Amino acid sequence: MLSSLHIENVAVIKNADIDFGAGFNVLTGETGAGKSILIDSINLILGAKPSRDLIRSGENEASVSALFSDIAVPLSKAGDSEISPDEDGCLYITRSIDAAGKAKTRIGGKTVPVSMQKDIASCLISIHGQNDNRILMSPAAHLGYLDSYAGNGVLLSEYYGYYELMNDCRRRMNELARDEREKARTVELLKYQIADIDAAKLKAGEEEELTASRDRVKNSERIMKQTRLITKALYRSERSLPAYELVKKAISAMESIADYIPQSEEYIKKLNDVAYTLEDIGLTVEDMSETEYDDPDSELDRIESRLDLISKLERKYGTDIAEILAFRDRAAAELSDIELSDVKISELQVKLAEYERKALELASRLTESRKKAAETLEKSVVSELAYLEMPKVRFRVDIRRSRDADGKTKFTRSGTDDVEFLLSANPGEPLKPLAKIASGGELSRIMLALKSVNAADAVGETLIFDEIDTGVSGKTSQKIGMRLRALAASNQVICVTHSAQIAAEAHHQFLIRKSEHGGRVETTVTELDRTGRINEIARIMGGVNITDKLLDSAAEMLDSAASLPGKQ
Known part of the structure; x- marks a missing residue:
């Protein structure tokens, strides 16, 4: 459950x-006091898109921290994750927003991406508000409600795998079955590109070798002059003894007096090493000095011409020879695909037929599961709505086969079914789509009924209802409050409400109040004791003038709620 929420500069x-309790929590306060800010703060914990507009004026950063406890069961739904509760079974989620509107999330002390935050937080909290009512009017959402109720998650995932394979097959077939004239143009272009690259006979590393050769040719006269000087100094000279000969003389001299000089053998060995090194360098450099170009200008032109060709190919096909050759391989593969397109299309058609067969089999199992679940969902929703003061309601889950423009079975991301909820609120009225007949108050109750039915098997989750009382009052509000309290038997429920009846049913009540301090407006949140609850419930009922009668009524509402089963 959500044990505590710390909000700073939002x-x-x-x-x-705010230290929330187990069971049913309500947040009340005057309109404009800041109740929506609490929902915005919780949405940040859920991974909502941040906005610098949320930062309190004059501050550079806003942050929200949430402490969750007893979350082993709901957290298990997050799948593979490195995040786990601490030794006390608790988990901290912190979200901060800087002045640029950028957010940072830490879970259990670790910085995590928003995708992981959404995955984990969505298993711990779900928010249901006016947006859910609007979504409920769209048939596209009804299938999701039904699948959630039926527990079709694993089956849907398996079906979706084949759905993606079918789409991939169709995409590849469409690419291969392109217009014949376009295909001919593409073949011509690919053949030209391949021939253009092949004609150059490129070799890996060639450009670097050519660049080095160009530098040597440009400096060939200087290189020859200096290498000859090096050769004369180190190894071979007609006018004076080179270093090699001097060292050899030193070795002979050392050998002649070796008996009289300690460590002479070591010195002779080192001098021999020097002689071998001088000889090796001298011979190598001598070979370089003898490498002359018959026509340096012609050689330079050849190298420049080759580098220019490579440069032109790089402008067309890649930034270096490796990329050019990779481009050539891709072009050859594409050309092969086109030239063998008929064969490949036939192969893909066989694969597509197999994928469609398996997808249809899974879709049929989904349909069967949905129809079975629809029967119990209809009964459960009707029962819930009757409890919520809609006693004559009829509710039906309409399941139809999806069809394309030609009337053939249509595969969608969720199978082959179209699902829509139909409702008749009063006797004698036909069943119609929710969007055409449901009022705001009816939508609130239908949404609560669906959430109640879906949450029946949930344990340990936090369910947040934002103004579930829209469009209802009196006895209906009390019934909604009682249903929310019933949900709180196995889950934590947090509700933002303007209803005295709903507030009275709660186990814990928090007052959201706006006041002025030092010339600035601030919103505070305070948990109310019994006296505070009586005063706040009386205010909700009577507004400005709170009479003794209102206070007595408020106390009676609290006592009545406390006497019912499930009160904590």
């Missing part, structure tokens, strides 16, 4: 600490 909240 909008009009300078600093707030």
Whole structure:
């Protein structure tokens, strides 16, 4: 559950600490007090897109920290993750936003990407608000509700794998079955490119070798002059003794007096090493000095011409010879695909037929599962809605086969079914899509009914309801409050409400209040004791003028709720 929430410099909240309790928590306060800011803060924990507009005026950073406890069961749904609770079974999630609007997330002390944050946080918290009501009016969302209720996650994942394989086959077939004139133009271009590269007879590393050769040719006269000087100095000279001969003389001299000089053998060995080195360098450099170009200018022209050719190919096919050769290989592969397109299309058609067969088999299992689940979902939702003061309601899950423009079975990301929820709120009225008949109050109750039914098997999650009381009042509000409290038996429930009846049903109540300090507006959050709850519930019922009668009514509502089963 969400044990505590720390909010710092978010909008009009300078600093707030909220310690939520187990069971049913409500947040109340006057309109504009800042209840929506709490929802925005929790959405940041869920990985919502950050905005620098959320940062309190005059501050450089905003942050929200959430402490979760007893989360082993819901966290297990996150799949493979390096994140785990601490030894006390707790997990910290912190999100900060800087002045540039950039966010940083830390979970359990580790910086994590937002994708991991969303994966983990979504297993711990779910928020249900007015946006859910709007989504509920779209048939596209109904299939998701039904699959969630049916527990089709694994089957959907298996089906989607074949759906992607089918799409890949069709894409490749479309690429191969291109227009014949376009195919001919592409073949001509590919053949030209391959021939253009092959004609150059490129070799790996050739450009570097040519560049080095060009430098040698440009400096050939200087190289020859200096290498001859080196050869004369080190190894071979007609006018004076080179270093090699001097060392050899030194060796002979040392050998003649070796009996009289300690360590003479070591000195002779070292001098021999020097002589061998001088000889090796001298002979190597001598070979270089004898390497003359018959026509340096002609050789330079040849090298420049070759480098120019490589440069032109690089401008067309890649930044270096390796990339040019890789381009050539890709072009050859594409040419082969085109020339063998008919054969490859036939092979892909066989694969596609097999993928479609397996996908259809899985889709049929999904349809069967959905139809079976729809029967119990209809009964459960009708029962929930009857409890929520819609006693004459009829609710049906309409499942139809998806069809394309030609009337053939259409494969979608979720199978071969179109699903839509139909409703009749009053006797004698036909079943119609929710978007055409449901009012705001009815949508709130339908959404709560669906959430209640889906949450029946959930354990240890935090369910947040933002203004679930929209469009309802009186007895219906009380029933909604009682249903939320029932949900809180196995989950933590947090609800933002304007309803006194819902607030009275809660185990814990927090007051969100806006006040002015030092010329600035601040929002504070305070947990209320019994006296505070009576005053706040009376305010919700009566507004400015809080009478003794309102206070007595508020106390009676709290006592009535406390007497019912499930009160903590």
